[in-house]
Amino acid sequence: MKLPKIRELIEAIKALIVGPYTSKFPFKPHEPYPSFRGQPVYNPDKCVGCLACEEVCPADAIGHEDITDSLNPKRKIIHYTDTCIFCGCCEAACIADNEGIKLSNEFDLAFFDRKTAEESIEKDLQLCEICGAVIACKDHLKWIAEKIGELTYSNPTLYQSRLKSLGIIDENITSVLKDHGRSDRVKILCARCRRETTLTTV
Numbered sequence: 212m213k214l215p216k217i218r219e220l221i222e223a224i225k226a227l228i229v230g231p232y233t234s235k236f237p238f239k240p241h242e243p244y245p246s247f248r249g250q251p252v253y254n255p256d257k258c259v260g261c262l263a264c265e266e267v268c269p270a271d272a273i274g275h276e277d278i279t280d281s282l283n284p285k286r287k288i289i290h291y292t293d294t295c296i297f298c299g300c301c302e303a304a305c306i307a308d309n310e311g312i313k314l315s316n317e318f319d320l321a322f323f324d325r326k327t328a329e330e331s332i333e334k335d336l337q338l339c340e341i342c343g344a345v346i347a348c349k350d351h352l353k354w355i356a357e358k359i360g361e362l363t364y365s366n367p368t369l370y371q372s373r374l375k376s377l378g379i380i381d382e383n384i385t386s387v388l389k390d391h392g393r394s395d396r397v398k399i400l401c402a403r404c405r406r407e408t409t410l411t412t413v
C-alpha cells in the first residue's frame with residue numbers, strides 16, 4: 212500500500228481546520244482578485260470610435276456596423292464575449308488614453324443564447340457632405356483636431372468639425388450647393404470628393 216506523503220497529510224489536516232480553498236459560487240458571490248483579467252468593457256464617453264481595438268484583436272472578438280442613415284448616421288461597435296480571450300490587446304491599443312475599452316473583473320459570462328453574448332456602443336458618424344461616404348466618427352475627428360492643434364485649420368474637414376464641436380456653427384448645417392466647385396472646398400468631405408473638388412477648382 213502506498214502511504215501518503217507528509218506534505219499531503221499536512222494539507223489534508225489544514226483543509227479540515229481552515230476549510231476548502233474554493234468559494235461557494237454561485238450560491239455566494241465570488242470576489243475575483245484585483246488583478247484578475249476579465250471581460251473588456253467599453254466606455255462610450257471616452258471611446259472615439261476609431262476601431263484600433265478591432266484592428267488589433269487577435270480573436271476577432273470586436274466588430275462594427277456603420278448605419279449610414281443620412282439623418283442619424285451611427286457606428287455600432289460590438290464586442291463578442293463568447294470569442295474574447297481577455298488578452299487586453301484592445302485596451303493596450305486604445306487611442307483614448309487606454310480608457311475607451313478596459314478589462315474588467317467580470318467573469319460570470321454564462322449564457323443560454325449565443326446571440327446575447329455581445330455588448331455594443333454607438334457613436335455618431337460623420338458622412339461626406341457630397342457623396343455620403345463614411346469619413347470617421349465625429350469624436351474621432353475632434354480627437355485628431357485636438358492632437359494636431361493649429362494644423363487643423365489647413366484641413367477643411369477637421370476645421371468644420373472643430374467649429375461644430377465648439378458650437379460656433381450648427382452641428383447639422385449642410386450646404387445645398389453640390390457642384391464640385393469652389394463652394395464645396397470648405398465642406399466636410401471624404402478623400403475622393405476632396406480630390407475631385409480640388410482638381411475641378413484649380
Ligand code: SF4
Nearest residue numbers: 268295296298299301
Ligand atoms: S481582450 Fe483581446 S480578445 Fe478580447 S476583445 Fe480585447 S483584444 Fe479582443
Ligand code: SF4
Nearest residue numbers: 258259262264305311
Ligand atoms: S477609442 Fe479605443 S475603444 Fe474606442 S474604438 Fe478606438 S481603440 Fe476602440
